[in-house]
Amino acid sequence: MADVDAIAAAVEPVVAALGLELYDVESTGPTRARILRVTVERRGGVDLDAVAAASQAISPVLDGDPAVQSVCPGPYTLEVTSPGLERRLRTPAHFRGAVGQTVSVKTQTDGAAARRRGVLVAADDAGIDVAFETGEERLPYGAVTQARTVFEWGAPPKGGRRPTREVARR
Numbered sequence: 001m002a003d004v005d006a007i008a009a010a011v012e013p014v015v016a017a018l019g020l021e022l023y024d025v026e027s028t029g030p031t032r033a034r035i036l037r038v039t040v041e042r043r044g045g046v047d048l049d050a051v052a053a054a055s056q057a058i059s060p061v062l063d064g065d066p067a068v069q070s071v072c073p074g075p076y077t078l079e080v081t082s083p084g085l086e087r088r089l090r091t092p093a094h095f096r097g098a099v100g101q102t103v104s105v106k107t108q109t110d111g112a113a114a115r116r117r118g119v120l121v122a123a124d125d126a127g128i129d130v131a132f133e134t135g136e137e138r139l140p141y142g143a144v145t146q147a148r149t150v151f152e153w154g155a156p157p158k159g160g161r162r163p164t165r166e167v168a169r170r
Contacts, residue, residue, distance in 0.1 A: 003071035007036065010065045014057045015040050020050060023083050024090060027072070034076040036062065039083050046082035055080040085151040092141070095123035098149050105130060106146040107139060117150060 004025040012022045015038075023039040040046055040054050059078055062068050089095050089103065098120050105128075106115045118132035127140040128147075 006067050006071045007038075007062070010061055010068045011038055011058050014061050015054055018050065018053055018057060020046065020054060024088070024094070027076075031074050034072070034074065035079055036072065036076045037079045037081060039081055041083055051080050051082065085149070087149050089147040089149065092123060092125050095120065095128050095147070099123055102150040102152060103130065104148055104150050105139065105144055107143045108145045109143050113145070115146075 004027055007027070008022060008025045011025070015022045020040040020042050023041045024037075025039070026037040027034060028037070029035050038054070038058055040051070042050070055078060058080060062072070062076075062078065087094070087098070089098055099122060101120055102117060103120045104115060104117050106113065116130075116132055118130040120128060121131050121136060122129040127138055128144070129136060129138050
């Protein structure tokens with residue numbers, strides 16, 4: 001597996017020069033079919049032109065940097081993307097950026113896995129505080145196996161039902 005920290009260190013200045021922030025670097029897949037996913041963001045969002053410019057600027061750095069080549073030898077497919085509406089939360093900085101948002105958190109404690117949804121209340125270097133329906137809980141990062149923000153599509157309809165055709169025609 002590639003050392004994503006070395007890759008992040010190599011591409012971060014390139015991304016910053018384009019007015020973008022490096023959100024995450026991920027390496028997946030076997031050596032012969034490796035995918036290097038570089039996730040970028042900026043205030044106001046990332047458009048296709050920004051993703052294309054980042055891809056063109058990052059590719060030569062990955063191919064020419066000896067430090068990257070030593071931790072990521074062989075072929076790879078570069079994917080440059082934005083974090084999207086439902087973004088993966090992996091680092092303390094990711095969690096701090098999502099405070100106040102609804103999150104889905106998968107935890108593993110005492111051999112039992114659970115996925116719950118709540119509002120991220122706080123995040124620091126040791127863990128997160130999430131307000132679930134059952135109350136607020138402190139979760140150390142070691143107990144969180146997966147987490148992501150949850151995009152909610154507006155308010156549910158009043159009364160919990162959709163209007164019938166007859167009501168809608170009036």
